[in-house]
Amino acid sequence: MDVFLTGLRAYFLTISAFLLTFWLPIVASAQPLQDIGQSIQKQQLDIKKEQETLQREKLQRELDNDFKQLAPRIKEPAIKSADGQCFVIETILFAGLSGLPKRALSDVTEIAQAFVGRCLHLAEMSDIVSQINQYFLDHGLVTTRAFLPEQSLKKGELLIRVIVGKVKAIESNTLTTRNLTWAFPVESDQLLSLRDIEQGLDQINRLGSNQSTIKLIPGDLPGQSVVQVNNIKNDRFYARLGVDGTSIQQGDDYRARADFFADDLIGINDQLIVNYNQSLAETTRSLSKGLGFDYSFPWHYSLFSISGNRFEYENIVNGSNQNFEVSGDNTVFSLAANHTLYRNRSIKLDVASSLTTKDINNFIEDTRIDVSSRRLSVFRVETKHKQYLWKDMTVFLNLSIDAGLDILGADDDGQSIYPDKAQFVKYGFLTSAYKPLYSDLLGVWGLGASAQYQHTGDILPSSEKLLVASSSQLTGYGPLNLTGNTGGWLRFDANSPYFYRSDTTGAVLSSRISLMKGWVPHNSLQPFNYGNATATELAFIAQGYGFSLELMIGKTIASSSSLIAEPDNPEFGLKLAYNTL
Template identity: 25%
Template structure:
């Protein structure tokens, strides 16, 4: 009998708590962050930071450092010379070079002699080289210029073969290189192929061109160096919250070339490191798989995350918990590259689910099952040692793959799952000199804008180690719109294995739900050390707020760390 009474009392308590949540302020409940939303905001900020670091680790390949220059030069006055009204570009593959006609047409109607012809040939040759056709030639056949017609022969350089220097290696160039034997040789195709092979952490690739049997033919010879294809990375940091576990541990197992096609695979497990048991804690696992195909890269990733915490008061106590999972499929294509820059577009679809519970009873009003599609534009440019990268994206909530009906379809004052969100992420890194000391300045400007009212899981959140530093992350500011700017000056000590850094960050949130936040603006500073020590990477820092709302609670100063060890 007492056992039944206990179950009955627990049921009454749970129902009462849910009723309070439902009827205290329904609209506020829908838009205000739940613990599941807060954990999701932190996870999303962590993922975005990891994606930035992954792009930074990528090895961009630019084999051609400077442009030759293909400006239309003024032709000299010479004798003999002839007025040229037609310039013919001959060759079976001349149709593959349509821009050549635009260049030569600028010389029409001019008097041209042999010096002028050589200038035109040099201009066309430089134009070919600048566009990556480094083995293509422009020749001058025998002709009579008195007819007013100048004929030029375009002989494209061809790829005779692409092969590995060591054919016994488990390496695959076919999935990496967009070029094939028999194609016109373009250095951009070869740079792309090397990048796709170098993206594999345990693999490096170099290339050389070997003359073929026939004039204009080249053999692309690829030298590949490989190390151990797998690794285990153990990580410990204090990025969690006091409510669900401050110390967070993760184990990530990575396997390169899983199917031998320059593909990447990893699985990860993370949890609260102190293992508080039923009282509080987090659990999560994720996977990542990526495979290249020439100018395309396809990625499939997913995660599952769970948390629980005990909420205690004088009257009662209960366990608040939540779980969420996410599956994303993305395709990215490089659409342009030259000697110093490259541009890509990507399209991805994400399916997400989340649920919240009180004492194992679901709060159904907080259940989310959504689908979003995102189109992104990525541009990266090098200017010497300065690198700047832009990522502009449009994200749209869509009714695909079983997504729940949009509550805002029948009510204007409800958050919508069919939102329109615009985001911009800009990253700058450049060397600076402080007296005789070499340093590096880096900046990240990230922002989000929408006209819609959003659920809190889609809010822009600031006030943690991934956005505005100087705060402990226990309490953040979040709303539909927002931005943050991170500034960092890093100085190497003795060698590149150790550096200290200074950070100064600022951010702001706004939007339809900003009145539910205790403030709008944050600014903070940080000072830290990071480096490598016997195979372990570490990052230790101290920070403090510079500007925050009066009611916002945070530790002063804040201390943080992260340690990674690779096996």
């Protein structure tokens, strides 16, 4: 029996009291009470799975786009051998530094000062220029150059001339002036920084219909460049259709999904995503469906979004004398903003905030069940760090704080008799790393590791608990579902080289091996539904002609005695999708 459904004894006692008060004339046994409570908890858990799936897909799109622009740090040039005559340098002067940021002026001067008072060979003087130019490259000033003009060194003065690179214009073959203005945080006659150009490309390539690259064309004056944005523009309207069952032994686990994308609706690199999903099995007695949207638009180093979704369910629970209709809905609306605080060649650091309202309702025969219904307003602030390490390893780190607020009609803890808090505080940590592993014998394997942890000192509503073990994360967990106020999970993936690859059609075959462990500690806030569970999964993946197919087999290989025993038989799952783009 599902861990999430069987552990909340207090919940079932409250449900039972509710039913005995309002439905005593028609309730003849205790079994329907437990069935109704389990039905409500299961549907709320299914809704949580769907919402987390949407969040994971959104985060993955963001990471895929951002890591396209990031790259490993360039190796600094080696110092040339010091030969020939030596000149004592007492002063290093600069010409042409106007137009550089104050921080760059200070850093360049500091690089040069390290050589003052020394007897320098010509090779060492060239090394000063090389270090300065390397600094410009590391900070994205790719068209700014330092060089040594012809000069006399007899007076001990060394002159370094700098030509500051500036933008003459930003042009494109398919993008409008409005597209470019909203995406690129730089204008004509301003300092040309590759960081600004990369940010603009991020905002444009965020749309699936765009494939943009840049080319710097020399302008009329020294240091001037025209930023030419070459964009391959595909259909602005596209869709992804799919069916999946992450534990297909469960009869109600099949779901149909449809995502519709509309890019650049009003010409500002905006995007609208509309998604719909619905259960496919047992539709005569059980139905759940969800509809959502996500609209976002950029402005230079910021991205703003408005999103919402609504899930509904209906179940028929058999009673001794009659059947009960159990139903519910979950409505979420969110406003969010993301701003890039810092980026260089290999690092991007963002800060984000959001305000989300959640209206969760459960009903028995159209009568609202207050014990399991909530109205929440949640404010979140988070940081997102993306970085290339060493040559080819990518790392992502996310730190977040969520706080439940007593605003916008949210439940007030001061007037609530229930133990879970609407005004809560929780802390989150999410990280992932990926590295390709090259082998002449085994080919190229992709190794990945990811982890998430949540901590709180409050008893959280069900929607705010962390899901640490579920078939939506790994097929091997099967019917096991484990959530907690505090808890975490750790996952490892190994992606195999392609078994087959067609250069003409683009069709590929590969596999993935995964291992995951989730845990929830036992404490006063978590007297039930605690423990740990470990599962493994083997997936076979086929892609081509717009289709993608995953066939998965997995098994729970270890679990705490407080949880259900791991099943003897393996679990099977599938994901089938078609992308029209």
